[in-house]
Amino acid sequence: MWVRELSLADFRSYESVDVEFSPGEVVLSGLNGRGKTNLVEAVGYAAGLESHRVSSDSALIRRDCERAVIRLTAVIAGRETTIELQINAGRANKVQVNGSPLPRTRDVLGVFRCVTFAPEDLRLVKGEPSERRRFLDGVMAQVAPRYAGVRSDFEKALKQRNALLRSAAGMSASDFAASVQVWDERYVPLAAELTWGRLNAVRRLTEPVALAYQSISPAADTCRINYVSAIPSLVAATSIEEIHGLIIESLIERRSEEMRRGATSVGPHRDDLDLQLNEMPARTHASHGESWSLALSLRLAAFETLTEIGGEPPILILDDVFAELDETRRGRLLAAISPAEQVFITAAVTADVPTGIVGQRWQVDAGDTSHVELETA
Amino acid sequence: MYEGAIADLIEALGRLPGVGPKSAQRIAFHLLDAEPAEVQQLARSITEAKERVRFCGECGRATENDPCSICTDVRRDPSVLCVVEESRDVIAIERTREFRGRYHVLGGAISPIDGIGPNDLRVTELMQRLADGVVVEIILATDPNLEGEATASYLARMLKDMDLSVSRLASGLPVGGDLEFADEVTLGRAFAGRRTLG
Numbered sequence: 001m002w003v004r005e006l007s008l009a010d011f012r013s014y015e016s017v018d019v020e021f022s023p024g025e026v027v028l029s030g031l032n033g034r035g036k037t038n039l040v041e042a043v044g045y046a047a048g049l050e051s052h053r054v055s056s057d058s059a060l061i062r063r064d065c066e067r068a069v070i071r072l073t074a075v076i077a078g079r080e081t082t083i084e085l086q087i088n089a090g091r092a093n094k095v096q097v098n099g100s101p102l103p104r105t106r107d108v109l110g111v112f113r114c115v116t117f118a119p120e121d122l123r124l125v126k127g128e129p130s131e132r133r134r135f136l137d138g139v140m141a142q143v144a145p146r147y148a149g150v151r152s153d154f155e156k157a158l159k160q161r162n163a164l165l166r167s168a169a170g171m172s173a174s175d176f177a178a179s180v181q182v183w184d185e186r187y188v189p190l191a192a193e194l195t196w197g198r199l200n201a202v203r204r205l206t207e208p209v210a211l212a213y214q215s216i217s218p219a220a221d222t223c224r225i226n227y228v229s230a231i232p233s234l235v236a237a238t239s240i241e242e243i244h245g246l247i248i249e250s251l252i253e254r255r256s257e258e259m260r261r262g263a264t265s266v267g268p269h270r271d272d273l274d275l276q277l278n279e280m281p282a283r284t285h286a287s288h289g290e291s292w293s294l295a296l297s298l299r300l301a302a303f304e305t306l307t308e309i310g311g312e313p314p315i316l317i318l319d320d321v322f323a324e325l326d327e328t329r330r331g332r333l334l335a336a337i338s339p340a341e342q343v344f345i346t347a348a349v350t351a352d353v354p355t356g357i358v359g360q361r362w363q364v365d366a367g368d369t370s371h372v373e374l375e376t377a
Numbered sequence: 378m379y380e381g382a383i384a385d386l387i388e389a390l391g392r393l394p395g396v397g398p399k400s401a402q403r404i405a406f407h408l409l410d411a412e413p414a415e416v417q418q419l420a421r422s423i424t425e426a427k428e429r430v431r432f433c434g435e436c437g438r439a440t441e442n443d444p445c446s447i448c449t450d451v452r453r454d455p456s457v458l459c460v461v462e463e464s465r466d467v468i469a470i471e472r473t474r475e476f477r478g479r480y481h482v483l484g485g486a487i488s489p490i491d492g493i494g495p496n497d498l499r500v501t502e503l504m505q506r507l508a509d510g511v512v513v514e515i516i517l518a519t520d521p522n523l524e525g526e527a528t529a530s531y532l533a534r535m536l537k538d539m540d541l542s543v544s545r546l547a548s549g550l551p552v553g554g555d556l557e558f559a560d561e562v563t564l565g566r567a568f569a570g571r572r573t574l575g
Contacts, residue, residue: 104560149560149561160489179487182487183489186526
């Protein structure tokens, strides 16, 4: 698939912009802070409904505006599809596909697919577990969109259950027992379903990650990914029912501890994706270069999985990553992404774009006037 | 920024449910432009409603008469009780004309985040109403969302050992809707709750 046209209104620094792209490599260059990342961020948002830079939508809306609009026309499976997303300040977002409104914004997930590589990806290796959970959930939402709904329901149930645990001290034992049972009935099925989705995503990604690492890393190292849960046996579960049973069992075991701490101690919100490099935890043992190889491998594995699911390669975004990579990794990354039909590359200076990349080149200078120009050079 | 009486009015309107700052401003200026008589009528309606409307001691819904017209209607079946969250749910069900039993309004749903537990709802009152054995069937008609489902399952457990028939409103496909646009949860429930024909 490839993006033919992107229009933005009141998105980030853009009051209004309309750009037409061609398939192949699209290089967006321009000084930092002039809006090139904003363009690819909009493309990524249309696919995953989240920005790779901020967790809150409000940062995407231009200052003092009520809404931002992303309108993207892509050629998907040979047909043109237009997605129009309205990001509203303080209200639910809205989405239309080919002019028809969808009942909920998250119904757009899976229509258009995209994988973003960015300098922030280093946090996948060195950062908090939440970064890796976000990665897994992001892949899952594009592979099986219904998981976005499961995750949002899970988060609501978790909040309610935590609130109940915090108020346990002021309740009689029998009142608490009756209430916690009710919330366990809501919480556990959602926790089990989300965990099952994550386990399957990890199982699907394991081999592609290992292979991608071999193709990126200059050294003959091996890497492996494992899902990690507070319940060790859960990782080997073969059905959603088994996970359900394990979580219930563990919750009952930890009830007094949970009441003391006022927080749910077992569930997908506490799990992690363990990254091993030569049988050692990458978080503590990987060098800067190795961490980059690993981060790239995770994204490449996502790219491969989404290609397989969608029947065609998703859009690739390489946001300012070449500046972070040495010559060998640059070359190997380029070789690995060659199946993509369209690749957006942003760079502050064209010197950071590897030679051999041809295709469209744009000079981006949003500044105050909000415009993008095709480089005439 | 607005000052004095205008600011007070905008602020008061903004506290109403579903009214954001922008709408609050719009309503405030609409009221300032309106005829004095019209505004006085509105103010009177609000005060009168607040003075006259009370809650039915029996079912708990907002009404001018206690007990309310539904609880005193002898044509209605006293053996069937429909449990809802809010008074407005009673009106919604009444519009269907499908239900000829009586109601019990809980006054909300269990929601620990909002500090609402079973003891903050009219659950004790429900148990008292069931004590005389007149009611033999209960329909749990709380909202089909997280809090409503939690409330229904809490009540179902409390009612389990009583000699009652307890049911939950079905959830499924909207009438006049398209199957292909239904979300997985709704479609899944519609499957689980399917009916035999003929």
